[in-house]
Amino acid sequence: MTCKVATAAAANLLLLVLLVLQSAKILLAREDYKDYKVYQVQPQNDEQMQILLNLANKQWELLPTWRNESGIKALVSSQGSGELVKLLAEHHIEHQLLIDDLSPFVRAQRAENLRSKSRYQLPYIDVLGGFYTHEEINTYLDSLPERYPKRAQIRHMGWSYERRALKVLTISNGDGRRNKPVILIDGTVHAREWISPSMALYIIQQLLDNDAENMELLEDYDWVIMPVVNADGYEYTHTDSRYWRKTRKPNDNIECIGTDLNRNFAHEWGHEAGSSSDSCNETYRGARPFDQPESQVLRDLLLSYSGRLSWYLSLHSYGNYFLLPWGYTRDFPDNYYDMLDVATTGAMAIVHATNGIYTAGSTYHVLYATSGDSADYAKAVANATVAMTMELPAGGFSGFDPWVSHIEGIVTESWVGVRAMANDVIRRYPSNHDHK
Numbered sequence: 001m002t003c004k005v006a007t008a009a010a011a012n013l014l015l016l017v018l019l020v021l022q023s024a025k026i027l028l029a030r031e032d033y034k035d036y037k038v039y040q041v042q043p044q045n046d047e048q049m050q051i052l053l054n055l056a057n058k059q060w061e062l063l064p065t066w067r068n069e070s071g072i073k074a075l076v077s078s079q080g081s082g083e084l085v086k087l088l089a090e091h092h093i094e095h096q097l098l099i100d101d102l103s104p105f106v107r108a109q110r111a112e113n114l115r116s117k118s119r120y121q122l123p124y125i126d127v128l129g130g131f132y133t134h135e136e137i138n139t140y141l142d143s144l145p146e147r148y149p150k151r152a153q154i155r156h157m158g159w160s161y162e163r164r165a166l167k168v169l170t171i172s173n174g175d176g177r178r179n180k181p182v183i184l185i186d187g188t189v190h191a192r193e194w195i196s197p198s199m200a201l202y203i204i205q206q207l208l209d210n211d212a213e214n215m216e217l218l219e220d221y222d223w224v225i226m227p228v229v230n231a232d233g234y235e236y237t238h239t240d241s242r243y244w245r246k247t248r249k250p251n252d253n254i255e256c257i258g259t260d261l262n263r264n265f266a267h268e269w270g271h272e273a274g275s276s277s278d279s280c281n282e283t284y285r286g287a288r289p290f291d292q293p294e295s296q297v298l299r300d301l302l303l304s305y306s307g308r309l310s311w312y313l314s315l316h317s318y319g320n321y322f323l324l325p326w327g328y329t330r331d332f333p334d335n336y337y338d339m340l341d342v343a344t345t346g347a348m349a350i351v352h353a354t355n356g357i358y359t360a361g362s363t364y365h366v367l368y369a370t371s372g373d374s375a376d377y378a379k380a381v382a383n384a385t386v387a388m389t390m391e392l393p394a395g396g397f398s399g400f401d402p403w404v405s406h407i408e409g410i411v412t413e414s415w416v417g418v419r420a421m422a423n424d425v426i427r428r429y430p431s432n433h434d435h436k
């Protein structure tokens with residue numbers, strides 16, 4: 001009898017395991033983007049653009065990708081693709097199927113990355129040779145103060161929702177002068193934008209390892225760099241879902257996880273035109289401003305430099321844009337044209353170096369309305385003299401997924417722009433300047 005009960009219990013357990021495995025398989029299939037398609041969509045006017053923006057991420061998990069000269073890439077499941085194509089045809093919007101099944105490409109890229117990274121032993125990393133996880137990046141960051149005791153300082157600023165350590169690196173020239181003005185750079189606010197942490201790491205290496213060439217950037221300024229803000233989301237893109245954007249904190253609606261950190265900041269938070277109140281939407285702003293631990297950490301970091309924050313630069317991808325405040329209104333901040341001059345300096349340096357074309361302007365005018373983004377907050381509340389979002393170049397199939405072999409081209413080009421803008425900021429706002 002006991003034995004039979006035990007057997008029945010074992011059978012039930014087995015059934016349960018099978019069910020779990022089965023649902024895990026379904027989940028895995030979805031997260032691996034089996035049969036997901038990529039379309040190139042070419043809106044011809046603002047009306048068509050608006051139709052696409054309205055579609056993005058509501059019905060078909062369209063990636064809300066940015067406009068560029070070659071149009072928009074839309075990623076859609078096979079179930080959703082029929083309806084999408086029908087709608088595009090109805091509105092006479094040009095489109096073309098680029099990829100019929102994304103999954104082999106996602107697998108190939110993961111394999112390329114793991115293979116390439118395995119050649120290096122942590123804490124050493126090859127920024128140009130792989131995309132590193134949050135944990136790997138932290139291991140690298142933690143090793144820097146030992147290698148550069150006078151010039152690198154690591155701070156543990158807080159924890160992500162899933163208890164990952166959020167770390168910030170301060171780089172100086174080691175002269176011991178305190179309270180220099182600051183250039184503050186963050187990366188990986190959006191999880192899937194993998195070139196963003198790579199760029200942050202490349203900047204770190206330029207300032208620390210390539211110091212002979214870049215020492216003048218540290219003469220009167222300190223650089224504060226947080227390579228990964230959205231640690232949970234970023235980790236999730238490495239382990240599960242390559243194109244995840246938001247955080248991983250659950251919402252009241254258990255169907256949908258995560259908040260868009262770049263809509264969660266308290267300045268002019270909650271405008272319907274620039275964010276979503278729907279927790280299933282990719283631009284969900286959260287239930288309240290700063291209800292995400294990661295945005296709280298970035299807020300505290302920004303505020304800790306209020307009064308000496310000359311340049312706040314948030315690294316995103318993609319689309320080749322220098323985006324300035326404001327995102328929430330068509331109006332401009334007081335020193336908008338100074339900020340635009342800095343951005344133009346970056347854009348021109350890049351054109352000279354590589355022919356890469358950047359567009360500069362306010363987020364509202366160049367892209368579309370955003371509300372509660374970090375650059376608006378840095379400008380309005382943390383008193384950043386120049387606040388800017390840099391949309392790095394596209395790569396790979398969706399734009400968010402450059403191959404490892406493309407990292408070098410993107411980050412070296414982008415460094416030309418960042419370096420030129422830093423020099424411009426330093427020249428415009430010398431260390432004794434009044435930030436008001």
Ligand SMILES: [Zn+2]
Nearest residue numbers: 190193316317
């Ligand atoms: Zn982004």
